[in-house]
Amino acid sequence: MKAVGHYQCLPIDHPEALVDIELPDPTPGPRDLLVEVKAVSVNPVDTKVRQGLLPPPDNGQPRILGWDAAGVVKAVGSEVTLFQPGDKVWYAGSLIRSGSNSELQVVDERIVGRMPQSLDFAHAAALPLTTITAWELLFDRLQVARDQNDHGQTLLIIGAAGGVGSILTQLARQFTGLTVIGTASRPETQAWVTELGAHHVIDHTQPLSEELKRIGIPQVTHVASLTQTDRHFAEIVEVLAPQGKLGLIDDPATLDVMPMKKKSLSLHWELMYTRSLFETPDMQEQHNLLNEVARQIDAGVLRTTFGEHYGHITAKNLRRAHALLESGKAKGKVVLEGF
Numbered sequence: 001m002k003a004v005g006h007y008q009c010l011p012i013d014h015p016e017a018l019v020d021i022e023l024p025d026p027t028p029g030p031r032d033l034l035v036e037v038k039a040v041s042v043n044p045v046d047t048k049v050r051q052g053l054l055p056p057p058d059n060g061q062p063r064i065l066g067w068d069a070a071g072v073v074k075a076v077g078s079e080v081t082l083f084q085p086g087d088k089v090w091y092a093g094s095l096i097r098s099g100s101n102s103e104l105q106v107v108d109e110r111i112v113g114r115m116p117q118s119l120d121f122a123h124a125a126a127l128p129l130t131t132i133t134a135w136e137l138l139f140d141r142l143q144v145a146r147d148q149n150d151h152g153q154t155l156l157i158i159g160a161a162g163g164v165g166s167i168l169t170q171l172a173r174q175f176t177g178l179t180v181i182g183t184a185s186r187p188e189t190q191a192w193v194t195e196l197g198a199h200h201v202i203d204h205t206q207p208l209s210e211e212l213k214r215i216g217i218p219q220v221t222h223v224a225s226l227t228q229t230d231r232h233f234a235e236i237v238e239v240l241a242p243q244g245k246l247g248l249i250d251d252p253a254t255l256d257v258m259p260m261k262k263k264s265l266s267l268h269w270e271l272m273y274t275r276s277l278f279e280t281p282d283m284q285e286q287h288n289l290l291n292e293v294a295r296q297i298d299a300g301v302l303r304t305t306f307g308e309h310y311g312h313i314t315a316k317n318l319r320r321a322h323a324l325l326e327s328g329k330a331k332g333k334v335v336l337e338g339f
Helices: 045-051 121-126 127-141 165-176 187-195 208-214 229-239 276-277 287-297 315-327
Strands: 001-005 019-022 032-042 067-077 086-089 104-108 110-115 156-159 179-183 201-203 220-225 240-248 264-268 308-309 331-337
Touching: 032 086, 032 121, 032 240, 032 315, 045 315, 067 104, 067 121, 067 179, 086 121, 086 287, 110 287, 121 308, 121 331, 127 264, 127 287, 156 165, 156 208, 156 229, 165 179, 165 187, 179 208, 187 201, 201 208, 208 229, 220 229, 229 240, 276 287, 315 331
Parallel strands: 156 179, 156 220, 179 201, 220 240, 240 264, 308 331
Antiparallel strands: 001 019, 032 067, 032 104, 032 331, 067 086, 086 110
16 A cells, blocks of 8 residues: 655655655554545644654654644444445554554454545544544543533633644534633734634734733633744733643643643643543544544534645655644644545
């Protein structure tokens, strides 16, 4: 099968940072699906792993990146009960298994959902990883109630125009009573966040406390920090109301949490790979939530966060996509389709 991978951790402008390769077809395990990958999208985790978050295998084999896919089930393992060949599926996969930048991929059925019927493969591939992350962050980590009653709570989303922010904004607006404030720094990304449903949009290149005062909301009860948490941390502590909650997904080099004590603030990490890494008893919740989101998309409640189509799944096109993400200027998700 065709695939795109890397043997060394190299800067993205190096021609061998990602390369086209041929690999044997994989074989599904008992609870695995063998999926024919139709489309993929690119996430910051792709760039981080390529840069060395996980080193390439020491056996001379390439690492295949990719943690977002939409495709068709070709075969199923002996213990699979949720799917059958021919089903259209979407998923984000596991951090410790071969990725989706390949014609065929094996993935545990418990972290796979049925693809929305109203989307094509490219628009579906934009969503799984960010959707799982946003859903778990909002409902599992920050423990926001899934109802539209006004509980007097406010959510500040730092980095609302990115992949996770784009779906988190929608989830918070459509399924909760939160007042939703997103941050974005450019006119086009500010318009995007407004279109997705944020009640207010502020500029994260300015002090958050000043921006919030400008819109008449000096304190918030919840913060979802999706990028540059270390840069914004002092301001986050200042704007959080006493007993507020901070959820984050990025990787600050250090984080001194002691300033949070005075206000009894709580800190919540979200990593959507936790369930698959540890095969937790509730691992199938990712299957359930992907199915629920698919129903909401088909009902017109939620929309894809598809941003740009970068062509076929090739090393050249994936290098372009990685470069865009590393620039910090992506709006929505970058998708590639077909080999």
